[in-house]
Amino acid sequence: MALVKDSAEAPALPLTPQHQYVAFAIMVLFFVAAPFFVYPLFLMKALCFALFACAFNLLIGYVGLLSFGHAAYLGSAGYLTAHAAKVWGWPPELAIVTGTATAALLGLIIGALAIRRQGIYFAMITLALAQMIYFFCLQAPFTHGEDGIQAVPRGVLLGVLDLRSTITMYFVVLAVFLGGFLLIYRTIHSPFGQVLKAIRENEPRAVSLGYTADHYKLLAFVLSATLSGLAGSTKALVFQLASLTDVHWSMSGEVVLMTLLGGLGTVFGPVVGAVIVVSLENYLAQLGAWVTVVQGIIFVFCVLTFRRGVVGELGRFIGRSL
Amino acid sequence: MSTVFGVPTQALFGQLLIGLINGSFYAILSLGLSVIFGLLNIINFAHGAQYMLGAFAAYFLLQWAGLGYWWALLLAPIVIGLFGIGLERTMLKRLYELDHLYGLLLTFGLALIIQGLFRNEFGSSGLPYSIPSQLTGGLNLGFMFLPNYRAWVIVFSLFVCLGTWYVIERTKLGSYLRAATENPVLVQAFGINVPRMITLTYGFGVGLAALAGVLAAPIYQVSPLMGADMIIVVFAVVVIGGMGSIMGSIVTGFALGIIEGLTKFFYPEASNTVIFVIMALVLLIKPAGLFGRER
Numbered sequence: 001m002a003l004v005k006d007s008a009e010a011p012a013l014p015l016t017p018q019h020q021y022v023a024f025a026i027m028v029l030f031f032v033a034a035p036f037f038v039y040p041l042f043l044m045k046a047l048c049f050a051l052f053a054c055a056f057n058l059l060i061g062y063v064g065l066l067s068f069g070h071a072a073y074l075g076s077a078g079y080l081t082a083h084a085a086k087v088w089g090w091p092p093e094l095a096i097v098t099g100t101a102t103a104a105l106l107g108l109i110i111g112a113l114a115i116r117r118q119g120i121y122f123a124m125i126t127l128a129l130a131q132m133i134y135f136f137c138l139q140a141p142f143t144h145g146e147d148g149i150q151a152v153p154r155g156v157l158l159g160v161l162d163l164r165s166t167i168t169m170y171f172v173v174l175a176v177f178l179g180g181f182l183l184i185y186r187t188i189h190s191p192f193g194q195v196l197k198a199i200r201e202n203e204p205r206a207v208s209l210g211y212t213a214d215h216y217k218l219l220a221f222v223l224s225a226t227l228s229g230l231a232g233s234t235k236a237l238v239f240q241l242a243s244l245t246d247v248h249w250s251m252s253g254e255v256v257l258m259t260l261l262g263g264l265g266t267v268f269g270p271v272v273g274a275v276i277v278v279s280l281e282n283y284l285a286q287l288g289a290w291v292t293v294v295q296g297i298i299f300v301f302c303v304l305t306f307r308r309g310v311v312g313e314l315g316r317f318i319g320r321s322l
Numbered sequence: 323m324s325t326v327f328g329v330p331t332q333a334l335f336g337q338l339l340i341g342l343i344n345g346s347f348y349a350i351l352s353l354g355l356s357v358i359f360g361l362l363n364i365i366n367f368a369h370g371a372q373y374m375l376g377a378f379a380a381y382f383l384l385q386w387a388g389l390g391y392w393w394a395l396l397l398a399p400i401v402i403g404l405f406g407i408g409l410e411r412t413m414l415k416r417l418y419e420l421d422h423l424y425g426l427l428l429t430f431g432l433a434l435i436i437q438g439l440f441r442n443e444f445g446s447s448g449l450p451y452s453i454p455s456q457l458t459g460g461l462n463l464g465f466m467f468l469p470n471y472r473a474w475v476i477v478f479s480l481f482v483c484l485g486t487w488y489v490i491e492r493t494k495l496g497s498y499l500r501a502a503t504e505n506p507v508l509v510q511a512f513g514i515n516v517p518r519m520i521t522l523t524y525g526f527g528v529g530l531a532a533l534a535g536v537l538a539a540p541i542y543q544v545s546p547l548m549g550a551d552m553i554i555v556v557f558a559v560v561v562i563g564g565m566g567s568i569m570g571s572i573v574t575g576f577a578l579g580i581i582e583g584l585t586k587f588f589y590p591e592a593s594n595t596v597i598f599v600i601m602a603l604v605l606l607i608k609p610a611g612l613f614g615r616e617r
Contacts (some may be wrong), residue, residue, distance in 0.1 A: 066423045113602055116609040120422050121363045121561060125605065127515060128558040131551075132598035139591060253430060260427065292438030299431025303424050304416060 017189075019320045031174050041168045041238070046278045047177045048235040053210055053258040053270030054184050055227035060256075061265030062188050063220045064200035065115075065199060066123045069130025070228050070255050074111065075247030076133060077229030080240035082149035083142055092155040092163055096233040103229020104222055106133070111221030115214055135248045148243030152236060169238060176234050185192075185267060187223065196220055203283050250292075257295055260302045263309025268322050270309050295318035334587050335466035343472055343541060344533065346479030349375075349575025350534040351556045353486055354527035356565045356606015360503040361523045364414060364425030369556065370549030371433040372528045375402050376535025377544045378440065381451055390538070391454035398536045399529035406528025410521050433553075440546035448543025475537050482533065483572045490568050499523065558601045564614015574612060 081099030084090040114125045154163035198206040262273025316322040365482040380394035453471045490496035502509040510516040563574030586593040
């Protein structure tokens, strides 16, 4: 798997990740200050997608597995959260847990099937199984088909935080994002993460050293699916909507695009990529299908000449891995 | 009305026929994917878009040049195949040294561009393309009504598939191709121009997709997104069959089409998902695919 080798290899010089703390601090400051200057709903969308892209990057960047069906976790978690909050009347924290747990379970099943093949087949299998989830959501009565679940109540978090206030909702979303981000950061810098990277670089060798590669892959897959589900659950509460868009394959493509543009296998790349793609879509929204064309052009451009992505190139420029 | 297991045979055979038609498209498309993957090590995500381009080429030939179905059947695969060759020469060939997944991402991007452009121009609804006059009407077989055009699609698809199988498995040219799939460096050392072979192979695979598009145009309408969902099903077909064998792709394609048709009749709710369920089962029992081998 040489997919992200060049971006991970070049700036591997210093082991002290001090500059990463600086970068993290800048990111936190940016997101704390941003809602006072930018439309908060837009920022919340960016944060949800940033978490989604970070979760996706955990698989492609650190295990070398390209999942082309991550929309399944985002979307189904959104549906379950919306259903729990609206129909069952559950409080937001329980609704989010329900959605996230659904994604985790789905990740366990799909992951167990998909890791039976490698490389290109893995991508096709995840895509096909996600399409199956899409058709399920299209037909199941509780998702309300094309209409989706609308007017989902945000509720009061833990009985204290009233999420109907936009700014409260914003900081809850920010906390969820940072929690997920730090969990991923911790994972990739743990011994577990080192084994994942070993599997990415040379799977037979990792196996010969006594690591059961399949267990590690599956665990990483479930973690990635769970965090994608967390992003989807939060998104459903933010927009008070769960719809078919979030389970469609184009959403799976979008998260690949965000991660690729930001930088595969970089810590901050998916966040940057998500912000860029979401802003782009915001500006291009009135142009209809041109959004797809622009996305396609970015894909082609990134693959042909910009494989390290924005953050990967930046990291190479300053000689540090970001 | 005659019945089998208490169901009307007319409707059953009708669905079986649609299943066979879909199966022909699955077979041709997965055949193209396998041939391309064998030599280029790239999964051609743009295959669905190229299938759509084939149908549109037929439509344009009729609208602009007044050339009918039979000309389209000949010209569309050539034109779209040349377009594929252009893509391979300018873009895909830069990726052979890289991980396979970049090929998937690039062709996915190309599919987005092509489908987006056509959607801008023609919207999401389909354009009608009429059945050629020689093939209108149908045959009453007693137990069902068989439209001539549909019979033609099945027979012609089988002919194309078996022809491809023959060329690859039984001719000198095919033996070069198979050898280059095994070991391109060695074949190149024997004085065969492997890069040109790769280019032509991609063009051929794309041409096959376009041919399926022309065949599909009179049955389904010509629409920008006709290949978008199709390609995902074809991926599942490829996973089920395994990409090791040409005959495997053909058999799997037709068989899954028939199974899908039967599901549509006996349990319509599952007709969209049945192929994916079968894929999951195959992965559990024989991960390499029914005709594939681990590599």
